[in-house]
Amino acid sequence: MASCSIERITASDLRYALPAGAGSDAVHTEPEYCLAVTQLVTAGGKISGTGFALTLGEGNRLVCEAIEMLARPLKGRPIDELMADFGRTARELADDPMLRWLGPHKGVVHLALASITNACFDLWAKSQGVPLWQLLLDLEPEQLVAVLDLSYLDELLDERAAIELLREGLPLRAGRSAILRHGYPGYDTSVGWMAYDDSKVCELTKQAIDNGFSAFKLKVGSADRTRDLRRAAMLRGCAGESGTIMFDANQQWTLPTAREMCGELSKLKPLWIEEPTHPDDMMAHAALSREIAPVKVACGEHIPNRVVFKNYFEAHAVHYVQADCTRLGGVSEFLTVSLLAKKFGLPIVPHVGDMGQIHQHLVLFLHIALGNEALFLEHIPHLRSHFAFPAELDGARYRTPQEPGASTDLKELLPHGHA
Numbered sequence: 001m002a003s004c005s006i007e008r009i010t011a012s013d014l015r016y017a018l019p020a021g022a023g024s025d026a027v028h029t030e031p032e033y034c035l036a037v038t039q040l041v042t043a044g045g046k047i048s049g050t051g052f053a054l055t056l057g058e059g060n061r062l063v064c065e066a067i068e069m070l071a072r073p074l075k076g077r078p079i080d081e082l083m084a085d086f087g088r089t090a091r092e093l094a095d096d097p098m099l100r101w102l103g104p105h106k107g108v109v110h111l112a113l114a115s116i117t118n119a120c121f122d123l124w125a126k127s128q129g130v131p132l133w134q135l136l137l138d139l140e141p142e143q144l145v146a147v148l149d150l151s152y153l154d155e156l157l158d159e160r161a162a163i164e165l166l167r168e169g170l171p172l173r174a175g176r177s178a179i180l181r182h183g184y185p186g187y188d189t190s191v192g193w194m195a196y197d198d199s200k201v202c203e204l205t206k207q208a209i210d211n212g213f214s215a216f217k218l219k220v221g222s223a224d225r226t227r228d229l230r231r232a233a234m235l236r237g238c239a240g241e242s243g244t245i246m247f248d249a250n251q252q253w254t255l256p257t258a259r260e261m262c263g264e265l266s267k268l269k270p271l272w273i274e275e276p277t278h279p280d281d282m283m284a285h286a287a288l289s290r291e292i293a294p295v296k297v298a299c300g301e302h303i304p305n306r307v308v309f310k311n312y313f314e315a316h317a318v319h320y321v322q323a324d325c326t327r328l329g330g331v332s333e334f335l336t337v338s339l340l341a342k343k344f345g346l347p348i349v350p351h352v353g354d355m356g357q358i359h360q361h362l363v364l365f366l367h368i369a370l371g372n373e374a375l376f377l378e379h380i381p382h383l384r385s386h387f388a389f390p391a392e393l394d395g396a397r398y399r400t401p402q403e404p405g406a407s408t409d410l411k412e413l414l415p416h417g418h419a
Helices: 058-071 079-084 086-094 107-128 132-137 141-145 159-176 196-208 225-239 253-267 280-291 305-314 331-344 357-372
Strands: 008-016 031-040 048-055 186-187 213-219 242-250 272-274 296-299 377-379
Touching: 008 058, 031 058, 031 107, 031 331, 048 058, 048 107, 048 186, 058 107, 079 086, 079 107, 086 107, 086 331, 107 132, 107 331, 132 357, 141 159, 159 331, 186 196, 196 213, 196 225, 213 225, 225 242, 225 253, 253 272, 253 280, 280 296, 280 305, 305 331, 331 357, 357 377
Parallel strands: 186 213, 186 377, 213 242, 242 272, 272 296
Antiparallel strands: 008 031, 031 048
């Protein structure tokens, strides 16, 4: 329909100060949560699709500039026509003959692609009048695969294999749909930021337990290793032996240090140790995955694209796959990585760089369509007041969103009087 053609494209640089200590880790000591936002507005402003990528400060401006350059070919395109073959469009945008040199398929340009792609999916779902999770479930396997760029994965996952994976799950969907009623379980990261003192970590963990949470994550990787070990033991004590705990080093350790620290932290029986060393060092992750078993390695928020994920999977370098559609090339590449993970029997537990807004849709789809284990989804509440339809939890379970779109509308960018 002409009314669902993209008439106007805007990029907005939104920045939000955090409470003292919030968002801090071993590397990002004074983060500012920033969103590089794409809006795709249809004729007459009837519908607006919103997507974003998360950054932590001044770099947000660079991503917005890349959005303005990269999104130009979308102007005038009807959304249904665009999404019918979005895999091809995504590859063309990612392979822009000038901007590709800056990556390829990583960094500022890829974050811009994430923001643009997520806006496309939001607009598509709104044009159909359904939430994103429902839109994805309503697609035939061939239609779903048409939104994916499977290039460079051919030897493991070509179009035919991807369609077959989706077809295999069709008879089982009804039995998995109870998740829509019960809600998707969450885990709490906001109890354990690096800059929080011990008493605050304990206090927040107790509050989270009272709110129904049973899984918690603590930031480690400080200059004082004894501090990490003390706080890790403290979290185990607060969570109890039946609680689930995870530790996140945010890439801070070298391999020798990671070996030592993972060995000590493993004594506390965490579910995983996250980003134990540099994300480009796949072989170090593979070594640690072998050495700290049965404790698992989790990573993904800084694995930039599907090709690097493929290498991680083949090297057995990760167990919990923390793909993030605001860090990869948007929903499309997130789904591609998820299908590839399914082929390797690996669970997707997204890194929530967007406060859970869009990932709550994606994990519902993955559980129902692919049988991805409904383990839990990270919960970080710091930006929820800025969303028109913030992610809602009943106890510690994400309530299934019902509004059309991807839950990405920001109050600051809505026309006056809309909510």
